[in-house]
Amino acid sequence: MTAIHVENLTKRFGNFTAVDAISFDIKKGEIFGLLGPNGAGKTTTISMLSTLLEPTSGKARVNGIDIQKDQDGVRKSIGIVFQDQSLDEELTAWENMDFHGRLYRIPKEIREERITDLLHLVELEDRKESLVKTFSGGMRRRLEIARGLLHEPSVLFLDEPTLGLDPQTRNHLWEYILTLNQTKGITIILTTHYMDEADRLCGRIAIIDQGKIIAMDTPDELKDRVGGDVVTVSSPDSERIAAEISAPWIFGAEQHDGQVTIRLQSAEEHITELIRLFGERGYAIASVSIHKPTLEDVFLHYTGKTIREDEAGATDRIRMRMMGRRH
Template identity: 70%
Template structure:
């Protein structure tokens, strides 16, 4: 088993703000590894350090055995990267964008043209290779950016929010290409995302990151199993009363927030009638009840006490307060 990425106590500070706080992990070759967390959690900062675009404050990391501090050129030759923000030239064709990027690596013309053809075929853009990029849809642009990032045959590919803003159908198509790269090309992929479904579908392992720290790291299945059973969600205008009313030895966890109660228990189908009966006896109004298997959203809630959407809202409010203070 080859270790493709080795990270030890990696830290990045911006003044008093600790954006990434002593994170450590290893990724094996051919693995799809996800950094899952809300906006501002430290995901992009982590990728920026690993790709040598940002100097770590402390800690170490190696990409394919190459130290990110001691041999930045070596790291850049070993990696490909697709940024969160588009970096294509919209006035050039798909082929011209690929060719321009390939020339930066000084590859012979024959090899350049062969790789461009192969990769455009991989992402199903061969028939649009001579079209100007500004005529492409968002999904087509992301596919072209992934193809461009693979031109120099990198061993490791960084994908920063690869499907951000794309419609569900396009997102599914892009997932297919990412899976092919790992399974058939043996490329190690580290991606950042705040889409739970994306992390669950693609990643062999996931590191949940919040406030710059890794708070959980395991396979999607093991993370969901750590919750300890099925999940019953109850929507009600009085969630606090439900939380105090439903006390039973077969309930392993009960949490109340934002007009919703989430109950974790084993074999929910055996206890749902008891739950409904007790709520009726106490005359507690209920809007809806649902039963499902744990999701990564439940895992995030279990570790942080908030959903990933609430974390995003907290950070936006924090930024607004910061700017208000700066104006006064």
């Protein structure tokens, strides 16, 4: 069964294409991740799927409901946790939940029962009478997730669920998300620019960059596609190494901020030979490390840059657009 079907979905702002003809299908009960740098079009995609933004072209169905033809139908069947906080700080945790329950027209008794259960689930029951402005970032996030579940949606959107949280709280939230998915069978679509988060949570990942999906598969498959192992070399000669290094067991090499990432077959076997090659050619080497490919390597492989470099690029693009507007 398909929970979300997306076909050539496109969003343009003026002549800037934020989302460029993306297509994908998400099965019921899946945790699906949109992974990419800031400004890649993740939030725009979520906004379109949750009916907050009209697509420029293309089609999408959520739970079989067309996002343009029946907005209310879509809204009833989804829960969403936005990237930016969307709680009323002047209300208590309970009141925020109650407000949400009333908006979704949940009858009083069911509403109260569910609020109690959900606040228990996210361990906020003893703080239910406290104003949200006294809450920490992690508590707010948990409350927002609880709120998103109140009307029992079959699809939950999480836009950068752990952005700006400390590692301990992140781990805690990941546990919640996995439990939710397993016990309630809720389909979850989340966006993130944290590689470890995508790796830990998602059954499948779509890597998105500059509005396009450039790869989509399970994390393991994606890593396998990079192939074999990865050797990362720090060197002042990194550009030369990336351009010149070659051997039958080397699949490829990419240079990025003073480092070369070399993809190769069985690194343990070939590392001595690799070091010998470096020596013969006279490269200066600062350090060498061997590891299995991570999603970071996958991103580098498909885009030719690391996600951090790309973020800087995105910021520049946005700045350019702002400058453009001012003139």
